[in-house]
Amino acid sequence: METKPQDVSTPPTGTGVGTRERVVRAASRLFQRQGYEGTGIKLIAQEAEATLGSVYHFFPRGKEELAVAAIQYGDREFADMLNSGLAGSDDPAVAVENCARALAAALRESNWADGCPVTATALETLGRTPPIQQACLDALRNWQEVLAVKFRDSGFGDEDARELACTVLSALEGAEVTAQVFRSEEPLLTTGRHMAQLIRSRS
Amino acid sequence: METKPQDVSTPPTGTGVGTRERVVRAASRLFQRQGYEGTGIKLIAQEAEATLGSVYHFFPRGKEELAVAAIQYGDREFADMLNSGLAGSDDPAVAVENCARALAAALRESNWADGCPVTATALETLGRTPPIQQACLDALRNWQEVLAVKFRDSGFGDEDARELACTVLSALEGAEVTAQVFRSEEPLLTTGRHMAQLIRSRS
């Protein structure tokens, strides 16, 4: 996760956020909500309050290049959410349950629209668009590592921490989809509770 | 799950499978692999060895109507897979782990392409295409009930069975996505093992 110069929070141009950043954010949100194939570049430009020319100025290789940037943006965003959720408690079981609760609250607040920022795009582009697939893989690996670090810091052995992280991440991912389809926080809350039990039963 | 007359495995017309069935199967597989928006009707017709006219003959209301039928087909298909996996053992923990193993094997055999038959379409159409969303909801509910029945039959109380089914379904759904992105059976196998532990710790 190297930080590039243009990642600074105050862009050089003005009071708000630069055009490139607005485009990436809009793309990330739209891909998250309606997938890669279902989102047109014109809509992205419109939501970002940019013109089509500006989009292609920053992403000359087109939609695919923009999607990679959007997935990487979602990667950082979701990792931040995981990290804040996990930071709430030293007990990893409590921490994971906090994460599930935070995801559930965010999901409800968005009217069940804003789930995982990569799942839809990942499934649509699996085995068909290598650069996007790679970005999705990097994101999932990153999130798993965030969880694994928490478990290791709580005293779990390397292998145990890695495996627990794998299961917890998978469970949260699936619970988020289920919660979106059911339009209910329950899958996330129940899964969070069960994950806490699993973690406790292994400490 | 009422069985309609046209659900018989030997169609009236010929030795093989009827055109309508071929179209639905092709649509189900393609939506599963590349999502709803990323799959054109022409490709569906081609894969089904049918013509565009035939597709619109059986589904006069177009792609949306076809998608509902495709999701319902995937619903039955996945429920069958769950039921066979669960039937392998009276111990619900062993049974669930068998399911995860079966899903992992099927995923590997398809070169990580054939995951859950509804997730991609569900995420793309959330809150935008009510009939499809409803079909996805029915599918997830159906699968959860399949699991809940197994847990109740194993001696779990109603509430416990329902909640365990919710978590196990979510975990398997998420593990399937993770396994596809990682191109590895490990997320499904690890999640299956952990779900077995969770079930045992609650009996």
Add this chain to the structure above:
DNA sequence: GTCTATAAGATGATAGAC
């Protein structure tokens, strides 16, 4: 960097012969 106009092709859907 921003903007408009437009090219080139794909998409969902329809018409009507057979």
Add this chain to the structure above:
DNA sequence: GTCTATCATCTTATAGAC
């Protein structure tokens, strides 16, 4: 029921003025 031809629209992407 099957097939081909076609329409209207939308898509990604480019050109070139400013």
